[in-house]
Amino acid sequence: MTARTSTESARDIPEATVARLPVYLRALTTLSEAGTGTCSSEALAAAAGVNSAKLRKDLSYLGSYGTRGVGYDVDYLRYQIAREIGVTQDWPVVIVGIGNLGHALANYSGFRSRGFRTVALLDADPTRHGEMVAGIEVQPFDDLESIVAEHGVAIGVIATPAVAAQAVADRMVACGITSILNFAAGVLSVPAGVDVRKVDLSVELQVLAYHEQRKAQGELA
Amino acid sequence: MTARTSTESARDIPEATVARLPVYLRALTTLSEAGTGTCSSEALAAAAGVNSAKLRKDLSYLGSYGTRGVGYDVDYLRYQIAREIGVTQDWPVVIVGIGNLGHALANYSGFRSRGFRTVALLDADPTRHGEMVAGIEVQPFDDLESIVAEHGVAIGVIATPAVAAQAVADRMVACGITSILNFAAGVLSVPAGVDVRKVDLSVELQVLAYHEQRKAQGELA
DNA sequence: TCCGTTTTGTTCTCCCGTTCACAAACTCCT
């Protein structure tokens, strides 16, 4: 899934843990907004929907931020996780492909509130250029290079049809983007050192259908 | 992630394999449309973006559908996988929450082409009722029970704000839905026997940010 | 100060998933 070229730093956190840290972060934010100052691993694990032993092990990769007999300081732990993930800094993002999904992504508040700032919406279709989406003007895809250079964009989101996705990814990589979130169907091939994460909506439904089918079979047996 | 109550059937396919079957299915469809009649595990693995040994082991859980020295018949294998997943049959689906994301989901062609038929779009906001989205009229959320009963819906999609998600899930479970695809933030609690899969867009970006941050640290070292 | 209580951090064990490697099986060519 992820390709790494540079030398690993001192602490390397397991992938499974990295994927759960954002979940803990959200749970901590909820707790903080509810006025909770301190919480136990048991309570936080319940809020995040995981096993408490797993939670403690995950947090131990970051350091010892808890107090035995007491628990974790909600705001302190929240800051530590945010810093570790990198969401304390500002991440400029470009979204390519402003169809239905691109619209939804541009309007998604969960990005901005976590340090991701959409600096540009790009689309190859000239009839869409100039259209305002979520307060941002849709620009030509050919402006990609200048926008990436100007804002120092490292993360790109692909929400185009499947046929265009590889070409978009190639252009992104060529102008220096090193992390891609891909919503288009199919496999992207990118050089080593570029991370790609794929979200496929239909795959999720198909997994549910598989289990649903098995439930039905079990009933008539 | 998934809870199972009924007795397992004869063959139980590993979860990791189940999650990849839809990917193979898509790759096979692409090959078939390109006129390819037969393919090797190596070729299919490349198209699906996985290791060929892993692909062969995955397929071996379904049965022996290949021919040694030759490979797999594309259309035959495609049918077998589709049957195993359950996408040869028709799956009625309801989508609750017709905001930006709900719009995108309703218009997403990848659902319909895989046997998922959106039978209703529901929203609690009365000002949206009657609006036509993707050729379907938005109806009141309170119609959930009658719609589920009428169409025999087993799969529900939640695309509401986070605060409403648990209440929607509870109503879905109460009227017989046993599989839920959840796009809302936060943890859903459901009784055993109900499967929930969660898609969190901001989690994916945060994982990318973590790796991006580490790349940057590696460079200056 | 000392003891009981609570909760973290960590060790250990088990299980699932990935990958290698190879025998079995099939095709094609001579």
Place this chain on the structure above:
DNA sequence: AGGAGTTTGTGAACGGGAGAACAAAACGGA
């Protein structure tokens, strides 16, 4: 018919993650 070449299916080794269990550490009360 037989051998060379190809490709599947699977046994076995390996690595990583999940969960149980416990020692270490902090707090509170007497």
